[in-house]
Amino acid sequence: TEPQAWRRAALAFPGRFISSLPKPQPLNVSSQLVDAAQPRVALRYLEDFAVHNPGDAEVEEVIGVLRNELARLANPGRALLAKADAMRDAGNPKGAIAAYQETLRQSPKTLSAAEHLAWILAAHPDKSVRRPAEALALAKRLVRISRNMNPSYLDLLGAAQAASGDYSLAGKSARAALELIGDKPESHRVRERLDLYLEGKAYAGEAWRE
Numbered sequence: 001t002e003p004q005a006w007r008r009a010a011l012a013f014p015g016r017f018i019s020s021l022p023k024p025q026p027l028n029v030s031s032q033l034v035d036a037a038q039p040r041v042a043l044r045y046l047e048d049f050a051v052h053n054p055g056d057a058e059v060e061e062v063i064g065v066l067r068n069e070l071a072r073l074a075n076p077g078r079a080l081l082a083k084a085d086a087m088r089d090a091g092n093p094k095g096a097i098a099a100y101q102e103t104l105r106q107s108p109k110t111l112s113a114a115e116h117l118a119w120i121l122a123a124h125p126d127k128s129v130r131r132p133a134e135a136l137a138l139a140k141r142l143v144r145i146s147r148n149m150n151p152s153y154l155d156l157l158g159a160a161q162a163a164s165g166d167y168s169l170a171g172k173s174a175r176a177a178l179e180l181i182g183d184k185p186e187s188h189r190v191r192e193r194l195d196l197y198l199e200g201k202a203y204a205g206e207a208w209r210e
Contacts, residue, residue: 024049026059030066039066077107084113088208093120093129111145114138115156119207122160127204132163151180155190162193162202170197 026049033042043066050059084099100117103110115138122135139157146153158173174194181187193203 024053026053026056027062030062034066039070042066043070077103077110077113080106081110081113081116085116088116088120093124093126096120097129111142114142115153116208118142118156118160122156122163123203123205123207125204125206130163132160132165135160136164148176149180151177151190154180155193156207158190158193158197159203159207162197165202167197167200167202170202 026046030042030046033039033045043063046059046063046066050056050063053059080099080103084096084103087093087099088096097117097120100113100120103113104117107113118135118138120129120135121131122139124130136157139153139160142150142153143157148154154173154177158170158177161167161173162170171194174190174197177190178187178194181190189207196203
């Protein structure tokens with residue numbers, strides 16, 4: 001039968017190949033798998049190839065690219081967050097605000113987007129950019145999620161409370177952050193903000209650059 005003929009043809013023959021076997025082309029194979037919408041299969045194939053053929057720099061490079069792309073697809077918030085951060089760092093706060101909001105819309109669990117957005121809304125040097133009420137809502141959510149155990153979120157909450165005019169609560173939040181931070185280097189920035197709250201002043205600055 002035909003299957004039996006295939007098996008007979010697959011048996012090793014007692015002779016020699018006239019020419020050497022072709023050199024494996026792992027990148028061609030992986031490219032075809034990616035084109036067939038099977039990037040995970042392509043990655044597993046290349047990882048297995050790398051185990052048996054170590055030292056191929058091109059294969060290792062493509063493995064890295066595939067891993068990064070699969071991670072990005074698994075967590076779309078990461079790429080959106082990077083875009084928003086780039087806008088913020090380039091001095092485009094309004095564009096960054098929109099980008100952070102889009103990040104949270106598509107990936108609500110991207111807490112860094114909520115944190116970065118809240119800092120802009122609470123304390124951006126440009127007063128027209130600030131939205132204290134929105135910043136306060138975001139900061140309260142972060143503190144609640146972390147169960148009051150994240151000093152960065154507590155510091156942020158203090159800034160949002162001060163921006164809203166509640167300097168007493170801002171001081172309490174800053175002190176709670178300092179208790180968790182202890183003697184770490186970042187404590188002096190929180191202390192500087194606490195001093196402002198005790199004077200009845202809100203913090204305004206680019207905390208993300210500190």
